[in-house]
Structure formats: C-alpha cells, structure tokens
Amino acid sequence: MPDYDLVIVGAGAAGLSLAHRVSGINERRARPLRSALVEPPPGPRTPPPRTWCFWETDGGPWDHLLTARWDDLSVIAPDGTEHRSSAAPYVYKMLRSTDMQAHVRDQSDRGRDDLRLTVGSVSDGPDHATVTARTPQGRTVHLTTRWVFDSRPTAPSERGRTRLLQHFRGWFVRASPGTFDPASAVLMDLRPPQPRRGVAFGYVLPLSDREALVEYTGFGREALSTQEYERALTDYCALTGLGEVEVLASEQGAIPMTDAPFPPRAGRRVFRIGTAGGATRPSTGYTFSGVCRQTAVVARALENGGVPVPPVPHRPRHLAMDAVMLRALDRGRVRGDDFFARLFAANRLADVLAFLDGGGHFGREVLMGLSTPVAAMSHTVLEHTWHGLCTRLRVLARDGRPSGGTPR
Ligand SMILES: Cc1cc2nc3c(=O)[nH]c(=O)nc-3n(C[C@H](O)[C@H](O)[C@H](O)COP(=O)(O)OP(=O)(O)OC[C@H]3O[C@@H](n4cnc5c(N)ncnc54)[C@H](O)[C@@H]3O)c2cc1C
Structure with a gap:
C-alpha cells in the first residue's frame, strides 16, 4: 500500500488550491484521503510572495481572504480616452499568496502532511508512483503514492510557434490621502510608449484611497532589466499624474504566453497542474481562475474514486x-x-x-x-x-x- 493517496508537489497557486479542496473532501469523509503537500525550504526554487488577481462573481471560496476587490474597471486607450464600466456580474479580486498559504496551512486536515522537501524526480508505475526528494539536511526520501500532482515549472512538451512573455514589475505605492478611488481599478492603460512588436501597458489597483499596486507590463519576446522597469514605472507614475510616490514594496515576474502545449497528463499516475499543466491562458497570462477550474475537476474525481486527470481549463x-x-x-x-x-x-x-x-x-x-x-x-x-x-x-x-x- 503506498504511503499516500496523493502527493502535491509545490505549494504555489495550484498546489494550495488542490490541498484546500482535498481538505474540504476530508471534512466529509470517515477515512480521510492521505496527502502530502511538498514545498522546498525557502531558497532559489521558492518564488517570492506575489498577488493573484482574477475575476469571478461574488461569493468565491477566497472572498474572506481578499486584499482588495473592485466592482468597476477602466481601460484607457492610447489617446487617453477612458472606458470605465461596471464589471458586473464579475468582481475583480486580489489575493496575496502569503494569505492563501497561511490559510491552507492552518486549515485542519487529518489526512495531510506538510513537508519541507525539494523534489528531485517523480517516477510512474502501474500500482503507485514514487516521488524522490531531499530533506533540508540532504537526506534522500521516497514517497510512494497513488497519484502525483506536480506543479514545478516545466518546459512545454513541444515547441510552440509563438513564444512571448507577459513580463512585468509593480510597485506597491503610498501617496497622499484621496489619491485613489478604491472602488475602481485601471485594468489596462495603453498610453505608455509601445514596443515595435507586442504591447506595453500600465495598470493601477488601489488598495485604499492612498495605497495602490502600480504595474508596468509588456507582452513581448524578452523581459526588461530591473533598471528598465524602474524607469518605465517612474514614467508611468508621471503619466498618470502620481508623480513622486513612496514605494513600499515591489513584485516582478514573467509568465509564458505561448501556443506550445503543456499537457496535464505526464504518465499513468503523474499529472501536472497549474502553469505546468496548461492553466495559464496564453493570451492574457491569467492563471489563477484556470487553476481553480482544474483543481475542482481533480477534486471531484478524487472524491468519486475516478482517475483524477486535470483538464486543460481552456476551450x-x-x-x-x-x-x-x-x-x-x-x-x-x-x-x-x-x-x-x-x-x-x-x-x-x-x-x-x-x-x-x-x-x-x-x-x-x-x-x-x-x-x-x-x-x-x-x-x-x-x-x-x-x-x-x-x-x-x-x-x-x-x-x-x-x-x-x-x-x-
Ligand atoms: C509576480 C507574479 C504575479 C502574478 N500575478 C497573477 C495574477 O494576478 N493573476 C493570475 O491569474 N496569474 C498571475 N500570475 C501567474 C500565475 O498565476 C502564477 O505564476 C501562479 O503562481 C502559478 O501557479 P502555479 O502553482 O502553477 O506555480 P507557482 O505558484 O509558481 O508554484 C510552483 C511551486 O512549486 C514549488 N517548487 C519548485 N521547485 C520545486 C521542487 N524541486 N520541489 C518541490 N516544490 C518545488 C515552488 O516553490 C512553488 O511553490 C502571476 C505570476 C507572477 C510571477
């Protein structure tokens, strides 16, 4: 008998979302599903804290943890024309990765082990799969399991025709009181200078009337250097009339935008979830809601005793x-x-x-x-x-x- 029913490799958006759903299942079961949520100790493989934005109707599973939510959104055209409207029936929401992590880890789940391990390899098998990992002390351990859900970053299974990045840097800024309207966010401001190919835009997500996440984003083949982002952000703040602001923190990243496939099935008992499993929408880089749809299907199959193949959550x-x-x-x-x-x-x-x-x-x-x-x-x-x-x-x-x- 394997050690676990499932091993989740990586406690990022996808791993946490799946662990959360499995805890929900275990509340209803006499015999809990035995799971391990595996995340390496803080280091080069662990991504820095980030914010996840997504839209859905009110009453979502993360509503009590949101940092901010906006009912109105605007898009600003290159000539400065602003199209502001209600997002109804949707609400645009921001969740911090640290809040989601803390919530899932604090959730009582009789069946789950939270393990600090760096996974080296995953091998498939007819009766069980084996996850081989290293402890922080350097010891090798083997976890046997019925199913593996691996969210470690991976290359696509085939080369795509187009490989772009959504690359960005954002500042959490503080300005004087009354600077921002917390009810409304700027989703896309297309006024910044444009690259020869691709697109560049800014956005402003107010967290209160004086704090906001201001971000500069490009869709293109190459990311910028931190210095170039800093210049672009300074220019964007000037363009929006913010001028000098106090920068409290920053986030930076790049998300693949490609038509290359990321198949969720990696073997008989080994699956990929999250960005690694095709959850990123190629045209937008948004991943969070795709992850939620993917883990909902997996959880249903686990609860019903089916083969829990994650779907590609896009038509x-x-x-x-x-x-x-x-x-x-x-x-x-x-x-x-x-x-x-x-x-x-x-x-x-x-x-x-x-x-x-x-x-x-x-x-x-x-x-x-x-x-x-x-x-x-x-x-x-x-x-x-x-x-x-x-x-x-x-x-x-x-x-x-x-x-x-x-x-x-
Ligand atoms: C800065 C930033 C902001 C983003 N904002 C948004 C947003 O607003 N909305 C949206 O929809 N998408 C956003 N994305 C895109 C996407 O939602 C995120 O990248 C999301 O974190 C993807 O989830 P994931 O679980 O696939 O990967 P991750 O969240 O990156 O999780 C992968 C996990 O695997 C772990 N791991 C890596 N190597 C190992 C190993 N050897 N052993 C064990 N574990 C390992 C890592 O520590 C990590 O926790 C953003 C991306 C970035 C980089």
Missing part, C-alpha cells in the same frame, strides 16, 4: 484564437495597443471578461472578433491553419499517424 477554440492573436502580435501585424483599445471600446466589459476567462458564447466571440483588425487577423488565421495542416501532413508522412496524442 480548444479559445486556445486557437489565442494562438492567432499571439502570432499577429509577434509578427507585428496588429498594433497591440490598438487591438486591446478596440476590443474593450466596442464590447461590453462583462463579455470581454467572460471570453478571457474561458466562458462566453461563440456568437458573441465572433462579434468581438469583428471589433479587432479583421484583415490582419484573417491573414494570421489563414497562415496559422496552413501551418497546422503542413505540420500534420509532415508528421503523417514521417510516422504514419497524427501528432498530439494523449499518453494513456
């Missing part, structure tokens, strides 16, 4: 649309600032948010598509389809079977 047609959009941006066929300004100006905010989060109706998506630069996008659709066809034919000629099968 295939959305992934296809994202691939086209990323390609068009990367080839410089569309101007990113123009693309996003038109998208938000011509459509109801709730419809755009629904689409970007994997919901929405096909008919509305077609109308939304018409508000983007149609000729450039159609050109890219044709090129993309042609390329896909050629790749499939090449694989067929080489192997005698199509590519992209799921391992069983």
